[in-house]
Amino acid sequence: MDATDLVVSLGGTTILDGVSLSVEAGELVGLVGPNGAGKTTLLRTLAGYLTPDAGSVRVDGDDVHALTSKAASRRVAVVPQSSAFSFDFAVHDVVAMGRHPYRSRLRPADDADGAARVEAALERCELTDLADRPVTAVSGGERRRVLLARALAQDTLVTLLDEPTAGLDVNHQIRTLDLIRDLVDDGRRAVAAIHDLGLAARYCDRLVVLSGGCVHAAGPPAEVVTRDALRDAFDATTAVGTDPVTGTPSVTPLTHPADRDAHVHVLGAGDAAVGLLEPLVTAGYRVTVGPVVDGGLDHEAARRLDRPAVTTPPFGAVSDDAFERAAAYCRGADVVVVPDDARAVGANARLVAVADETVIVDDAHAAVRGLVADALRRSGTTSASAE
Numbered sequence: 001m002d003a004t005d006l007v008v009s010l011g012g013t014t015i016l017d018g019v020s021l022s023v024e025a026g027e028l029v030g031l032v033g034p035n036g037a038g039k040t041t042l043l044r045t046l047a048g049y050l051t052p053d054a055g056s057v058r059v060d061g062d063d064v065h066a067l068t069s070k071a072a073s074r075r076v077a078v079v080p081q082s083s084a085f086s087f088d089f090a091v092h093d094v095v096a097m098g099r100h101p102y103r104s105r106l107r108p109a110d111d112a113d114g115a116a117r118v119e120a121a122l123e124r125c126e127l128t129d130l131a132d133r134p135v136t137a138v139s140g141g142e143r144r145r146v147l148l149a150r151a152l153a154q155d156t157l158v159t160l161l162d163e164p165t166a167g168l169d170v171n172h173q174i175r176t177l178d179l180i181r182d183l184v185d186d187g188r189r190a191v192a193a194i195h196d197l198g199l200a201a202r203y204c205d206r207l208v209v210l211s212g213g214c215v216h217a218a219g220p221p222a223e224v225v226t227r228d229a230l231r232d233a234f235d236a237t238t239a240v241g242t243d244p245v246t247g248t249p250s251v252t253p254l255t256h257p258a259d260r261d262a263h264v265h266v267l268g269a270g271d272a273a274v275g276l277l278e279p280l281v282t283a284g285y286r287v288t289v290g291p292v293v294d295g296g297l298d299h300e301a302a303r304r305l306d307r308p309a310v311t312t313p314p315f316g317a318v319s320d321d322a323f324e325r326a327a328a329y330c331r332g333a334d335v336v337v338v339p340d341d342a343r344a345v346g347a348n349a350r351l352v353a354v355a356d357e358t359v360i361v362d363d364a365h366a367a368v369r370g371l372v373a374d375a376l377r378r379s380g381t382t383s384a385s386a387e
C-alpha cells in the first residue's frame with residue numbers, strides 16, 4: 001500500500017496535510033500520535049471511506065478511491081475504534097459480514113470457501129464458543145475480537161486497525177497483537193493506530209508519528225521513540241529506556257513540573273550520581289551529567305535516561321576538554337547538584353567554583369527534588385507560587 005501526499009479537509013479544516021505512508025508485504029506499521037493528530041482520519045482515507053482533496057492511496061497498483069466499495073473491501077479491511085452494535089446479530093453473522101465483498105446473488109460460487117474462512121476467523125480470535133450469542137450480549141473486549149475476526153474473514157491484502165487493543169485486558173492485548181503479528185508474518189500488510197508507545201515499539205516494524213495532521217517522524221521504533229521526538233510530538237516529558245525483557249524501547253511518562261525548563265547539572269564520580277538522576281529526570285528537569293567515567297554506573301544511568309553526559313576514560317585524569325565541557329554545563333545550569341561523596345573527587349571542586357547555585361546531597365536521594373526546588377526559588381528561577 002502506498003499513500004502519497006494526502007490532504008484531507010473536514011468541516012472546512014485541513015486535518016491531514018501532505019501525509020505519505022507505505023506498507024510492504026509482511027510489515028506492521030504503527031500509527032502513533034497525540035489525540036486529534038489525525039490517525040483515524042488517515043485510516044479512513046486509506047480504507048477509501050474518505051476521499052482526499054489531494055494525493056492518492058494505491059493498493060497493488062489500484063487507486064482505492066477509484067474502486068467500487070466492494071472492490072475496495074476485497075483489498076482493505078478495517079477494524080474500527082468503536083465496537084458499538086445497534087443490532088443483535090449473532091457473533092457468527094457479524095464475522096460472516098466480512099465475506100460480503102465476495103458475495104453475489106448471481107455468482108454464489110465466487111465465495112465457495114467463505115463459510116470455512118468465517119469458521120477459521122472465529123477460531124483464531126477464540127470466539128467459537130460465542131458464535132451463536134447476540135453480539136450485543138458479549139463484553140466490550142469480546143466485541144473488539146469480533147471486529148478483528150470480521151476483518152480476518154474479509155481476507156484482504158491490507159488490514160487497518162484503529163486502536164485494536166483499547167479496552168482489552170493485558171492478556172488479550174498481547175494475544176491480539178500476537179495475532180496481528182502472525183498475520184503480518186504470513187505476508188499481509190497492516191497499519192495500526194496504537195496509543196501505547198511501548199506496545200507499538202514492541203510489535204511494529206516501523207512507526208509513523210502523526211502530529212497536527214503531518215508526519216512528524218517515521219522509521220524503526222528505536223529511531224523514532226526518543227525523548228526529544230516524544231516531547232516535540234506529544235508535548236510530553238518522558239523517560240525512554242530499553243525494556244529488559246523485549247529489548248525494545250520502553251516509555252515512562254513523567255509529570256510536567258512548573259519549572260520543567262530548569263537546567264540541572266549533576267557532577268558524578270564512581271556511582272555517586274546514579275540515584276540522583278532518576279528523581280531529577282522524573283521531575284522533568286533538563287538534566288546533564290559529568291564528568292563521569294565512560295561506561296561506569298553514572299554513565300549507564302545517564303544513557304538509560306537519554307541524558308547528555310561528559311565522560312572521561314577509566315583511570316585517567318579529567319582532560320582539559322572534558323573539564324571545559326563540564327564547566328560550560330555548570331555555568332549554564334540553574335542548579336548544580338553535587339553528591340556529597342563526589343565533592344572532592346577529580347575536578348569536582350573546581351567545577352563547583354564556577355557554578356552559581358549548588359546543592360550538596362548526601363545519600364538521601366529522594367530529597368534531591370525538594371533541595372533543587374528550594375535552590376531554584378533561591379536563585380529566582382521559579383517563584384513559590386509557580387510550584
Ligand SMILES: Nc1ncnc2c1ncn2[C@@H]1O[C@H](COP(=O)(O)OP(=O)(O)OP(=O)(O)O)[C@@H](O)[C@H]1O
Nearest residue numbers: 010011013015033034035036037038039040041042
Ligand atoms: N467530521 C469532522 N469534521 C470536522 N473535524 C473533524 C471531523 N472528524 C474529525 N475531526 C477533527 O479532526 C482531527 C483529527 O481527528 P482524528 O479522529 O483523526 O484524530 P486521532 O488522531 O484519531 O485522535 P484520537 O487519538 O483522539 O482518536 C480532530 O481535531 C477532530 O476534531
